[in-house]
């Protein structure tokens with residue numbers, strides 16, 4: 407397991423799934439074959455599967471060891487979930503995620519904080535696990551951080567659409583007394599804090615890491631693909647607030663382009679991590695070759 411250093415913080419990726427997901431114009435309406443033709447050679451084979459023509463998408467957590475805490479950002483799909491809206495990953499019974507955590511030398515009991523960029527099904531699945539027919543927090547000693555607006559959004563999705571994410575992944579954490587509802591500027595300390603990035607969902611937050619003069623930021627779903635660097639205006643299929651999602655994405659790219667801040671991209675294909683660089687009036691992604 408390779409860890410990278412951001413000052414005195416160590417970071418690694420815990421991958422649950424990495425597979426061809428959807429063809430580009432299903433993920434982004436504007437990403438027609440003609441529109442992506444100029445990028446095809448740079449995308450294949452890492453980001454675009456040459457056999458299926460689908461964009462490759464990892465589902466992963468970032469595991470973060472600061473000088474004081476162990477934290478996870480996002481917890482993937484999880485096992486035995488109902489996933490009303492996305493049956494492809496429903497009812498999984500797969501040891502990959504917890505095995506990867508163990509390979510990183512970390513037991514679930516050791517996690518101090520569980521962050522969640524937003525409450526979609528592929529970001530909070532391992533918040534809970536099914537034991538004896540009941541959902542329990544997977545990380546029994548952790549404080550699970552939920553942005554209040556995001557919590558209210560997930561609750562609404564449950565009430566209005568019957569989305570089971572809230573009852574399977576969030577309610578059991580609150581009932582066990584492990585959940586903490588926070589504002590979108592919440593900080594654990596000056597090394598680990600939220601950065602409000604609404605649009606994909608109303609309470610979406612990136613997670614910022616800072617140590618000495620170095621920094622990194624976990625994107626969550628404010629951006630899904632390196633294709634959105636040259637095209638920040640391309641919204642993802644499930645961006646909940648399209649205009650806000652576009653504005654937030656461009657501002658985020660502008661803020662970090664040509665800086666040393668390491669981008670810990672949630673859904674960019676492996677190795678996922680790199681830097682935003684400006685390119686004309688848009689951007690490009692420069693991968694860091696490890697991790």
Ligand SMILES: [Zn+2]
Nearest residue numbers: 526528529627
């Ligand atoms: Zn996602």
